[in-house]
Amino acid sequence: MKKQEELNLIKKNYEKCQKCPLAKLGRTQVVFGKGNSNAKLMFIGEGPGRDEDLQGSPFIGRAGQLLTKMIEAMGLKREDVYISNVVKCRPPNNRTPLPDESIICKKEILAKEIALIGPQIICCLGSSATKALLGDEIKITQIRGQFFELNGIKIMPTFHPAYLLRNPNAKRPVWQDLQKIIANLK
Ligand code: URA
Numbered sequence: 001m002k003k004q005e006e007l008n009l010i011k012k013n014y015e016k017c018q019k020c021p022l023a024k025l026g027r028t029q030v031v032f033g034k035g036n037s038n039a040k041l042m043f044i045g046e047g048p049g050r051d052e053d054l055q056g057s058p059f060i061g062r063a064g065q066l067l068t069k070m071i072e073a074m075g076l077k078r079e080d081v082y083i084s085n086v087v088k089c090r091p092p093n094n095r096t097p098l099p100d101e102s103i104i105c106k107k108e109i110l111a112k113e114i115a116l117i118g119p120q121i122i123c124c125l126g127s128s129a130t131k132a133l134l135g136d137e138i139k140i141t142q143i144r145g146q147f148f149e150l151n152g153i154k155i156m157p158t159f160h161p162a163y164l165l166r167n168p169n170a171k172r173p174v175w176q177d178l179q180k181i182i183a184n185l186k
Helices: 003-014 050-055 062-073 099-117 127-134 161-166 168-184
Strands: 041-045 082-085 121-125 148-150 153-158
Touching (some): 062 161, 082 099, 099 127, 121 168, 127 148, 153 168
Parallel strands (some): 041 121, 121 153
Antiparallel strands (some): 148 153
């Protein structure tokens, strides 16, 4: 089976997912990852916000538009990469996903997306994604901008685009992190 068909199958299997509390906390729909199933680079955010919940695609609101600009500044297009989130259902009032919700959704969906796509590099956007991949103790401010290794995949934690919208001064370090990613893509 082709990778895209396998991703479609995962999507179908989980479109009515009830595995974690977020299923009953007001989601409109399950928002799956989207993009190139053969991507060398994958971005992982936290979870769908209001726009994503309503429209069914990841990163399409204000933070998503900034992410698109970041990808284009890297000389890539959204269609070249794969974009996903730790949790696939919108947490109420955009609160941070709870550890249990992240653990369940990572095991059920995110880990399968990563295994199927097999990217060279994963860019973790913000604290939730970084904790989900590298462990709950990490502090994004201390470890961003460095590569970590996980099952042969290079992991680059950086700040979330929503954080950049509130703190434009953080755009410079994030751009440095993105340049490290470009330099390491083969
Ligand atoms: N923020 C995220 O972390 N993910 C989205 O899909 C949108 C906003």
